[in-house]
Amino acid sequence: MKIREEFKVREMAGEHVIVMPGRGGAADMTRIVSLNPSSMYLWEKLRGREFTAADAALLLTERYEVDADTARKDAGRWIASLAECGIVEE
Template sequence: MKIREEYKIREMAGEHVIVMPGGGGAADMTRIVSLNPSSLYLWEALRGRDFTAEDAADLLTERYEVDAETALQDAGLWVARLAECGIVE
């Protein structure tokens, strides 16, 4: 899967959010997804390339003190949330 190019990260009120584009080229500010620091790390590391939940889990175990099973579970949830919002293709 791959993060769709039209989705952008913005900093709003000290938080990083994914702004979902609306019709006509305008951003729909009623549809945003907030990113915690580990989600932002994954976004920045994986944007622009094909990846799997396993790739995201590997990044989590490299950066954080987390076992492989927990990392894979968390990465799977992160990917599922992006897919639910239509952010990955």
Template sequence: MKQKKGFNLRNVCGEQIIVAEGKENIDFSNIISMNESSAYLWQKLEGKEFSVEDMAKLLTEEYEVDEATALNDCKELATLWREAEIIEG
């Protein structure tokens, strides 16, 4: 998987959101709000190819969460990101 170009994490009024930038994303009308851990993952994965396992490893290194929980949470998050069309692959 990889983040699609033109989607950037921004802090807007204290909330972390994904903002579409560039003319290829001009019709983007959804606002994607990120919690602390999903924003952390988005920043760490920027410009890189990654897997759900890579995401889970980052979570276990940064937060007190076991590997199985992190993996399940990352599978769910990757599905949400795919549905929002902010990642590809």
């Protein structure tokens, strides 16, 4: 899977958010997804390349003190959240 190129991260009021593209190329500021620090880390590492849930889980175990099972679950939830919003493509 891959993060779709048209989605951009912006910093707003000290938070990182994914801004959904709107009609006519303008950003739809009514539809944003907030990223916590670990989500932002995954976004930075995985944006622009193909990845799997296992790739995301490995990144989490390398950066944080988390066991592999928890990292797999967290990575799966992160991907599911992005997929639900149409941010990742197969």
